[in-house]
Amino acid sequence: MRIAVLGAGGVGGYFGARLAAAGADVTLVARGRHLEAIRREGLLVRSALGDVRTAPDRVVGSVDELGPTDLVLVAVKLWDTEEVAKQLAPLVARGTAVLSLQNGVQKDTVLRRHLPERDIVGGACFIAAHIEEPGVVAHTGTLQKMAFGPYQADRRPLAEELLVACRAAGIEAEISDDIARVIWQKFVFLIGLSATTAAVRRPIGVIREDPRTRALLRDVMAETVAVARASGVALDEAFVDDRLAFVDTLPAAMTASMHHDLENGNRLELPWLSGGVADMAAELGIAAPRNQTIADVLAPYTLGTPRG
Structure with missing residues (x-):
């Protein structure tokens, strides 16, 4: 090959x-x-x-x-x-x-x-x-x-x-x-990792240990599961807890590429990640306030670190 x-x-x-x-x-x-x-x-x-x-x-x-x-x-x-x-x-x-x-x-x-x-x-x-x-x-x-x-x-x-x-x-x-379902399953985890590590500017170990950022992590994934289900993808509502348990097995130093890009002043994939979840949710008529807030907070950095 x-x-x-x-x-x-x-x-x-x-x-x-x-x-x-x-x-x-x-x-x-x-x-x-x-x-x-x-x-x-x-x-x-x-x-x-x-x-x-x-x-x-x-x-x-x-x-x-x-x-x-x-x-x-x-x-x-x-x-x-x-x-x-x-x-x-x-x-x-x-x-x-x-x-x-x-x-x-x-x-x-x-x-x-x-x-x-x-x-x-x-x-x-x-x-x-x-x-x-x-x-x-x-x-x-x-x-x-x-x-x-x-x-x-x-x-x-x-x-x-x-x-x-x-x-x-x-x-x-x-x-x-059923690769389409697998892609959505990965997306749920990715949203949790990318949204929180970029917003908090710390690796996943810090986020999962603090009660408030752990709740944020769960919420952004739960919103993504809701968007998947509303889109016709067969994800169980309990899948978010499965992913949260998976996060607990990860190395504490693990972070997302969007976090690396943010730290290095590079362009972000934000419009396709938390921004994409928020947009899809709006089209489906459901709420995704946590992802919307992440998208809003990071918006000035979408094309790289803003000047000034």
């Missing part, structure tokens, strides 16, 4: 490097100083599960430089999804499949505007990783899981081949027959 990873940041860089270290044919697509560093020395992933480094010649600067590819793992920020879908259209026309590991629940909807449904494989990942410096990705804790599943049955063999590659690389992975 020839795999391209579009977006070699925390998520894409980690999974791409793990797959490559196990012998998979992986090409990273990166840009800027990160691209330059990888071209010099390869991509280094630092992890409690063991460090790995890719070969310097396994990176390109654009989709146009990719050769024949069976699967593209999309791991760019959500605001780039529309443009990325357009760039991938020629590859997909030649038989390439696309699997998004991005945050949010709207990503595949955006891909479908430009790519055939048959060629989109649903996916979600569970990991805390970020670019520590150009050419280096840091993995926090040991959680590193992928779940994926085709929306159409004739792409099942490709999913099975990816599963074999993931397991050979030591990546926890599974094929889901």
Whole structure:
């Protein structure tokens, strides 16, 4: 299987490097100083599960430089999804499949505007990783899981081949027959992690230990479950307590990529995370006051740290 990873940041860089270290044919697509560093020395992933480094010649600067590819793992920020879908259209026309590991629940909807449904494989990942410096990705804790599943049955063999590659690389992975539900389940957790760590500006350990921020964490996830249920997704109301219990198993230092972006003055995925929950809730005629407040508080930082 020839795999391209579009977006070699925390998520894409980690999974791409793990797959490559196990012998998979992986090409990273990166840009800027990160691209330059990888071209010099390869991509280094630092992890409690063991460090790995890719070969310097396994990176390109654009989709146009990719050769024949069976699967593209999309791991760019959500605001780039529309443009990325357009760039991938020629590859997909030649038989390439696309699997998004991005945050949010709207990503595949955006891909479908430009790519055939048959060629989109649903996916979600569970990991805390970020670019520590150009050419280096840091993995926090040991959680590193992928779940994926085709929306159409004739792409099942490709999913099975990816599963074999993931397991050979030591990546926890599974094929889901209801990947849309899995994506929403991940979204509930992600909203809790991203909303609270960004708003409080501290890792999850601080948030879950304080009674008031723990209540905030539960509330933002409960609102997300309510939006899922109102959208027709089969999530039980008690799922929020399942996720809260899961949060209690995480490393205290774990945080969200949105928190890292906020701390570094970068653009935020806020409109697709808590902002997206608030917008979807409004369209459905239900309340999401906690997510709305998070979106309002962080609004000035959406495009990066404001001047002045």
